[in-house]
Amino acid sequence: MHYGSAYEDEIVGKAYDRGLMLRFIRYVHPYRWLALAALVLLPLSAAARLAQPLVLKAAIDDHIVTGRLEGLPLVAAGFLLLIVAESLITFLEVWLLQYLGQRVMLDLRLELFAHVQRLPVSFFDRTATGGLVTRLTSDVEVLGEMFAAGIITVVGDILFLAGIVGVMLWLNPPLSLITFSVLPLLVWVAFTFRIRMRKAFREVRARLANLNTFLAETIGGMSVIQLFNRQAGERAEFSRLNGSYRDANLPVITWDASLYALVETLSSVAVGLIIWYGGGEVLRGALTFGALVAFIQYIEKFFGPIRDLSAKYSIMQGAMAALERIFGLLDTAPDHDAGVSGPAVSAGAPPIETIRFRNVWFAYQEDDYVLRGIDLTIRRGETVALVGETGGGKTTVTRLLSRFYDVNRGDILFNGDDVRSIPLSELRRRIGVVLQDPYLFTGTVGFNIHLGDERARARMDDAARLVGADRFIRLLPGGYDEQVRERGSNLSAGERQLISFARAVAFDPEILVLDEATASIDTESERLIQDGLAALMAGRTSIVVAHRLSTVQGADRIVVIHRGEKVEEGTHGELLAQGGIYARLYQLQFRD
Numbered sequence: 001m002h003y004g005s006a007y008e009d010e011i012v013g014k015a016y017d018r019g020l021m022l023r024f025i026r027y028v029h030p031y032r033w034l035a036l037a038a039l040v041l042l043p044l045s046a047a048a049r050l051a052q053p054l055v056l057k058a059a060i061d062d063h064i065v066t067g068r069l070e071g072l073p074l075v076a077a078g079f080l081l082l083i084v085a086e087s088l089i090t091f092l093e094v095w096l097l098q099y100l101g102q103r104v105m106l107d108l109r110l111e112l113f114a115h116v117q118r119l120p121v122s123f124f125d126r127t128a129t130g131g132l133v134t135r136l137t138s139d140v141e142v143l144g145e146m147f148a149a150g151i152i153t154v155v156g157d158i159l160f161l162a163g164i165v166g167v168m169l170w171l172n173p174p175l176s177l178i179t180f181s182v183l184p185l186l187v188w189v190a191f192t193f194r195i196r197m198r199k200a201f202r203e204v205r206a207r208l209a210n211l212n213t214f215l216a217e218t219i220g221g222m223s224v225i226q227l228f229n230r231q232a233g234e235r236a237e238f239s240r241l242n243g244s245y246r247d248a249n250l251p252v253i254t255w256d257a258s259l260y261a262l263v264e265t266l267s268s269v270a271v272g273l274i275i276w277y278g279g280g281e282v283l284r285g286a287l288t289f290g291a292l293v294a295f296i297q298y299i300e301k302f303f304g305p306i307r308d309l310s311a312k313y314s315i316m317q318g319a320m321a322a323l324e325r326i327f328g329l330l331d332t333a334p335d336h337d338a339g340v341s342g343p344a345v346s347a348g349a350p351p352i353e354t355i356r357f358r359n360v361w362f363a364y365q366e367d368d369y370v371l372r373g374i375d376l377t378i379r380r381g382e383t384v385a386l387v388g389e390t391g392g393g394k395t396t397v398t399r400l401l402s403r404f405y406d407v408n409r410g411d412i413l414f415n416g417d418d419v420r421s422i423p424l425s426e427l428r429r430r431i432g433v434v435l436q437d438p439y440l441f442t443g444t445v446g447f448n449i450h451l452g453d454e455r456a457r458a459r460m461d462d463a464a465r466l467v468g469a470d471r472f473i474r475l476l477p478g479g480y481d482e483q484v485r486e487r488g489s490n491l492s493a494g495e496r497q498l499i500s501f502a503r504a505v506a507f508d509p510e511i512l513v514l515d516e517a518t519a520s521i522d523t524e525s526e527r528l529i530q531d532g533l534a535a536l537m538a539g540r541t542s543i544v545v546a547h548r549l550s551t552v553q554g555a556d557r558i559v560v561i562h563r564g565e566k567v568e569e570g571t572h573g574e575l576l577a578q579g580g581i582y583a584r585l586y587q588l589q590f591r592d
């Protein structure tokens with residue numbers, strides 16, 4: 001498809017927005033010399049293209065028609081030179097523009113990535129991952145396309161077209177006017193067909209998105225599909241989506257083919273007009289034969305840029321829409337001090353003696369309170385277990401502690417100071433979080449423990465030994481260098497847990513926040529994990545969302561969170577004696 005940009009569908013607005021462009025120019029600024037070089041080349045290549053038919057005219061009128069052969073080789077050599085010059089300049093021009101585009105895209109992607117890393121967790125609750133990935137890839141790519149075919153080349157095209165009009169008028173005004181009579185029709189065809197195509201293209205993109213979503217889901221859930229013998233059903237659905245995608249493509253193809261056929265026809269009509277009227281002029285002696293040939297050449301060179309102008313217009317619209325989305329993302333406020341790698345905790349920082357939740361209220365969404373007036377004090381070295389029925393708000397308590405979210409009302413105090421007064425990077429160095437579903441990265445087992453941090457790397461072996469992860473790691477063919485596949489799919493759930501424990505120990509946090517896995521694990525792994533957990537918590541202030549009896553029993557204090565409120569607090573024995581919610585939970589959940 002000619003210039004059938006994959007992003008035309010999302011186009012709604014202007015092809016040129018001054019504000020967006022001015023902001024974008026800042027990204028081009030470091031490479032302004034490249035841009036300038038490309039700009040200087042534009043009129044040069046246009047001139048080389050423009051001069052060719054004139055040289056041809058000279059060859060015909062001054063030499064071929066008059067039969068004067070001397071000098072003809074010189075003219076031919078000049079013609080050749082122009083062609084070589086045009087191709088060299090065009091090469092440089094295209095190369096420079098694309099190179100410039102690549103540099104700018106690289107910078108922009110880096111900036112976007114760095115920005116996304118600093119966004120608060122709540123942002124990711126509201127934003128689909130797919131959309132974000134699109135911002136960083138396709139949207140940035142559209143800007144590259146703008147460099148390749150957009151604004152700068154449009155300027156070159158316009159220069160070239162104006163040049164052709166000027167030369168034609170200079171050669172023969174009446175013939176020029178007659179030739180240009182097809183122009184309005186040409187412009188009309190180019191733009192109406194392009195608009196039709198764009199509408200059809202929007203449908204194509206929508207259906208492609210459906211197809212992609214379906215594929216991502218089915219591939220992700222392949223084991224479920226196979227277990228439940230859903231292959232035939234899924235195939236039928238895929239076939240339907242696939243067919244609908246093909247059907248949407250048909251009108252695009254039709255419009256595209258028609259556009260090209262019509263432009264070709266119009267170009268032939270123009271040539272016909274030149275031969276019909278121009279031929280008469282030649283016979284009447286008002287036009288030289290060479291000029292007639294030059295006219296035909298010019299008109300052929302004229303049609304291409306006009307036809308593509310409408311496509312370039314679409315590309316510019318797409319680029320403006322992409323810029324708007326990219327800048328929109330960049331304008332999303334980051335966590336105020338969420339540096340990617342913050343300063344190390346100053347060695348002399350006093351230890352955290354108390355953590356206090358004081359009348360904490362929190363809602364993920366407007367007024368839909370998930371925590372209501374939580375009061376809780378945790379002292380240094382204590383292990384506090386949070387228990388309660390599912391959805392009660394236990395995990396939310398731990399999220400507030402590491403400031404993934406901020407409280408709506410009340411406050412969280414570390415040694416009496418508001419948690420918001422501690423730089424995020426420092427807070428997160430002091431708190432180690434082990435999530436229920438440990439996230440493993442593609443890389444080695446070793447990397448998944450130290451995550452590239454030098455001090456953690458030095459402690460890696462000890463950490464793995466301490467939590468008992470070394471036993472299985474040593475049995476892996478590659479040991480610490482064994483590759484972890486996508487999210488750790490080549491490791492068992494227990495092994496993944498142990499790696500995440502080792503990670504926490506290697507970073508040696510003062511406070512440990514642990515969301516215990518609910519998934520049941522075989523008894524052997526269970527024992528390993530219990531030992532690992534005990535090692536992990538030893539000597540640290542620990543807050544554990546507890547799902548296991550042994551953790552609950554081993555805790556210094558148990559806090560029962562029920563529908564967002566703290567309803568009971570005490571030791572295992574005390575709470576059992578109370579005969580309240582904990583006692584009931586114990587009967588139902590922990591007993592077995």
Ligand SMILES: Nc1ncnc2c1ncn2[C@@H]1O[C@H](COP(=O)(O)OP(=O)(O)OP(=O)(O)O)[C@@H](O)[C@H]1O
Nearest residue numbers: 125364365370388389390391392393394395396397
């Ligand atoms: N990111 C979020 N956006 C909106 N609501 C959320 C979000 N995370 C949790 N919730 C809601 O907040 C409530 C408390 O969730 P939370 O995860 O804290 O419960 P929990 O006690 O840890 O549950 P579980 O024992 O199942 O892990 C639930 O009703 C849940 O639906």
